[in-house]
Amino acid sequence: MISQRSALLSGFSASLPIAMGYFPISFSFGVAATQGGFSVIEAFSLSLIIYAGASQFLALALLTSGAPLLVSAFTLIAMNLRHVLYGPALMREAGDKASTRHAWAWAFGLTDEVFGQALGALARGQKFSEPYMFGLGIGAYASWLSGTAVGAFAGGGALDGWPAISAGLGFMLPALFLALLLSILSRRQLPVIAIAGAVTVAATLVISATSGILLGMLAGAVTGVLRR
Amino acid sequence: MNTDLLIVALLAGAANWAFRALPILLRTDRMALGGWLERFLSATGPAAIATLFVGSILPALTPDLIRLLPLITGVSAVLGGWLATRSVALATLAGAIAHGATVWMIG
Numbered sequence: 142m143i144s145q146r147s148a149l150l151s152g153f154s155a156s157l158p159i160a161m162g163y164f165p166i167s168f169s170f171g172v173a174a175t176q177g178g179f180s181v182i183e184a185f186s187l188s189l190i191i192y193a194g195a196s197q198f199l200a201l202a203l204l205t206s207g208a209p210l211l212v213s214a215f216t217l218i219a220m221n222l223r224h225v226l227y228g229p230a231l232m233r234e235a236g237d238k239a240s241t242r243h244a245w246a247w248a249f250g251l252t253d254e255v256f257g258q259a260l261g262a263l264a265r266g267q268k269f270s271e272p273y274m275f276g277l278g279i280g281a282y283a284s285w286l287s288g289t290a291v292g293a294f295a296g297g298g299a300l301d302g303w304p305a306i307s308a309g310l311g312f313m314l315p316a317l318f319l320a321l322l323l324s325i326l327s328r329r330q331l332p333v334i335a336i337a338g339a340v341t342v343a344a345t346l347v348i349s350a351t352s353g354i355l356l357g358m359l360a361g362a363v364t365g366v367l368r369r
Numbered sequence: 370m371n372t373d374l375l376i377v378a379l380l381a382g383a384a385n386w387a388f389r390a391l392p393i394l395l396r397t398d399r400m401a402l403g404g405w406l407e408r409f410l411s412a413t414g415p416a417a418i419a420t421l422f423v424g425s426i427l428p429a430l431t432p433d434l435i436r437l438l439p440l441i442t443g444v445s446a447v448l449g450g451w452l453a454t455r456s457v458a459l460a461t462l463a464g465a466i467a468h469g470a471t472v473w474m475i476g
Contacts, residue, residue, distance in 0.1 A: 162458030165465065183374055190382035195421050200377060210373050217381035220421075221388055223414035228392035241393050248390035253418075254457055309469020312443045315429075316464030318422035319447045320457045322415070330415040337416040341423040350424060357420035358413070365412020366405045 145272045152276025155262065159254045159277075160284035163194075166317060167285045169310035170197055171292020172299060177205045181293040188289040192282065193252065196220050198314060203351070219355065227256040234260060235269035243271050250278025253321055332368060337361025435475060443468030 167188060174184035179201070187197050196217045203213040228248060232239060251259075255277055263269060292299075300307035322334065341357030348356075429440050443464045450456075450463030 158456055158458040162461050165462070179371070179374070183371060186375070187378050190378040191385060192382070193385055196381055196385075200374075200381065204371075204374055204377065210376060214377050214380040217377065218384040220417060221381070221385050223417045224385065224388040225392055226411060226414055228389060229397045232393055232396060237399075241396065244393040245390055248393050249386050251389040251393075257457060305469045305473035308439060308472035309465045312439070312468035313461060313465045315422060315425040316443060316447045316461045316468070317457070318418055318425055319444060319464065320451055320460040322418045322422055323448070323451045323460070324455075324457050325415055325418065330412070333412045333415050334419040337419040338423040341420045342427065345424065345427055350427070353427075354420050354424045357423065358417050361416020361419060362409050362413045365416070366408045368408065368412070 145270075148270040148272040149276040152273035152278075153280045154276075155258055155273075156255070156277045156280025156284075159258060159281045162254065162317070163281055163284040164288040165310055166194055166313045167288030168292035168295075169313055170194070170201075171289040172295060172310070173198065173201055173292075174289075175293050175296050177201045179293075181290070184293040185286070185290055188286055191217070192249065192285060193217075193221050194285075194314065194317065199354075208351070216351065216355065219358065224251065227251050227253075231256060231259055231263070234263040239269040240271055243275070247271060247274040247278050250274075250282050252281065255281050257324060329368075333361045333364045336364040438475060439468045439471040442471040 170188065171181075171184050174187065175181070179187075187200060191197050191200065199220060200213065200217055203216060208216075228244075228251065231251070232241070258277060259274060262273070267273075300310070326334070337357045337360060340360035341353045343353075344356040345353030426440060426444075429437075431437055446467030447460050447464035450460035454460060
């Protein structure tokens with residue numbers, strides 16, 4: 142019992158850097174949601190149910206632009222397809238004997254950063270434990286939800302008098318994507334990344350921003366299939 | 370509560386749960402996936418992140434160097450933050466702070 146509690150606390154403490162990064166991002170999501178005409182409850186519900194940063198920002202863009210419901214849902218689902226790979230990669234490191242009894246609950250919190258932190262802990266020789274995964278996930282999720290709530294309550298006009306802070310928060314998402322890109326960068330993935338980026342630019346300029354994201358992703362993934 | 374919003378959120382949330390939890394519950398890491406599907410799936414993550422980064426900075430690109438400066442300092446700070454700490458969260462924060470500080474200095 143004590144070791145389980147200590148693993149939970151250890152996971153929670155490992156979540157602090159993630160929580161520090163999540164709060165301002167989810168705060169800016171809360172602000173953006175209310176700016177887009179959504180209520181505090183609606184903004185909070187998106188964070189509670191979807192719990193994926195980029196998808197939530199895209200959900201705002203799609204819903205406010207009047208995109209069809211199924212197109213919006215499919216786009217958001219396609220965007221998070223990469224998460225399919227996180228579980229197998231983590232469990233491969235955790236080993237055959239690792240318990241997955243409560244994975245139905247903690248795995249919902251397996252975001253990019255939580256996955257990266259958990260994989261890093263295993264790579265450093267830490268033993269896999271479900272309480273650790275709960276601690277890691279709860280810290281990050283709590284930060285995400287509280288940031289959304291504070292941002293939504295502060296409202297769309299909250300940062301009008303603070304353009305530098307508003308700009309900094311607005312850059313949080315591109316910065317997060319770049320940092321994630323650096324964290325997975327390898328020589329092997331360079332063609333995938335280059336093709337995905339180039340097709341995104343071309344399709345955005347020729348068709349639309351939404352098409353750019355979908356086609357860029359697809360082109361990168363197909364490049365991965367063709368690669369030897 | 371907007372019904373369309375709730376439906377989209379529930380569909381995306383259910384898919385997120387399925388993507389994150391099902392491969393663990395089914396222990397798909399024990400299956401030898403192999404072939405084109407494995408290559409497709411393993412390239413999807415990097416492709417998605419690269420696409421999202423490019424898509425998010427495209428609207429900020431401009432030939433006006435002064436207006437481009439916050440983007441340049443922000444991207445440089447993420448790169449520097451990553452090299453110095455190897456932490457996604459800290460590199461992100463460094464980029465956002467540099468971007469905001471540059472906007473403040475430009476005025």
